[in-house]
Amino acid sequence: MSTSILLADDHHLVRQGLRVLLAAEPDFHLVGEAADAREVVDLAERLRPDVLVLDLLMPGINGLSALRQVVKCAPKTRVIMLSMCSSEAYVSEALQEGAAGYVLKSSRADELILAVREVAAGRSFLSPPLSEKIVEGYLKSRNGAVLDPYDTLTTREREVLYLVAGGLSNAEIADKLFVSPRTVETHRANLMRKLNLHNHAELIRYAIRRGILPAEE
Amino acid sequence: MTFEHTDLGRRFASEVETAAYRIVQEALTNVALHAGVKQATVRMWANGSMLGMQIEDRGIGFDVRSTPVTTLGLTGMRERVHALGGELTLESSPGRGTRVTAELPLTAPIEHASLMRA
Numbered sequence: 583m584s585t586s587i588l589l590a591d592d593h594h595l596v597r598q599g600l601r602v603l604l605a606a607e608p609d610f611h612l613v614g615e616a617a618d619a620r621e622v623v624d625l626a627e628r629l630r631p632d633v634l635v636l637d638l639l640m641p642g643i644n645g646l647s648a649l650r651q652v653v654k655c656a657p658k659t660r661v662i663m664l665s666m667c668s669s670e671a672y673v674s675e676a677l678q679e680g681a682a683g684y685v686l687k688s689s690r691a692d693e694l695i696l697a698v699r700e701v702a703a704g705r706s707f708l709s710p711p712l713s714e715k716i717v718e719g720y721l722k723s724r725n726g727a728v729l730d731p732y733d734t735l736t737t738r739e740r741e742v743l744y745l746v747a748g749g750l751s752n753a754e755i756a757d758k759l760f761v762s763p764r765t766v767e768t769h770r771a772n773l774m775r776k777l778n779l780h781n782h783a784e785l786i787r788y789a790i791r792r793g794i795l796p797a798e799e
Numbered sequence: 800m801t802f803e804h805t806d807l808g809r810r811f812a813s814e815v816e817t818a819a820y821r822i823v824q825e826a827l828t829n830v831a832l833h834a835g836v837k838q839a840t841v842r843m844w845a846n847g848s849m850l851g852m853q854i855e856d857r858g859i860g861f862d863v864r865s866t867p868v869t870t871l872g873l874t875g876m877r878e879r880v881h882a883l884g885g886e887l888t889l890e891s892s893p894g895r896g897t898r899v900t901a902e903l904p905l906t907a908p909i910e911h912a913s914l915m916r917a
Contacts (some may be wrong), residue, residue, distance in 0.1 A: 614901050678857075680895075727804040729842050736888045736900050772886075772902070775846060 669793025834858025
């Protein structure tokens, strides 16, 4: 049985590479490609692919929001997040939001192919360095239950954090989230208090440390 | 149940402690009755100005817009939080679990204001 795949990455070269890679497998067929997050959600809803390979850091709405929307509108599509970032916060958030797999961009080509087969068969897949981290994290959490302040953020606060880190002003964020700038200001103050951040510079540093912002642009 | 916490090595005003206790109790009751799972995570934290708590489950969730909140004892929780000048956020969607987050100011502003007037 063949597996239909939708590819989503904003970098043309990356898409092309992935296309060649996946097309070499006789039982895979590519049904579409998307270059931004909005397009992904549209195409996923229309094409209902078996598997979506989704870049975590797409422009527009970010990859995680796209993931959330795809899970909602195409629940049978299994999503593999593709990312350069091995930060545990990102991996576990992606899994919690419904991703079936998480593959690092630094992986070998056959790892992605394996990931597609695994998730298409209803299992999950993590790039090996990640699965070790997750197991470590699990063992740690069984012993001491230390709170990660990031977990205490509401979904809205997380969205605002990503957008602030992405360089948007309160007014721009308000526009994007369809709320008033004052509401954005409140979310921002709340999340900064929860994360114990006191100014914009600390917020940016936090975002880089947590892998919310890539360290190099 | 998993309990995660930070900075709780002290006591708080009794009305804040009582409210926190009731909120966690109510939210865990909701998990037990409605979430369809036997697992929940309770997080508690405190800083200079707030005592925060979050009760999260990965259960069946519900549609926040179409469910009458009165059925879940949420009105009570909300009133409790507002009476102390705090904030309560309820997040849920079908199939994705439920998360209740509340923050209570460590000094109750309303009572303070009424004292000033008196």
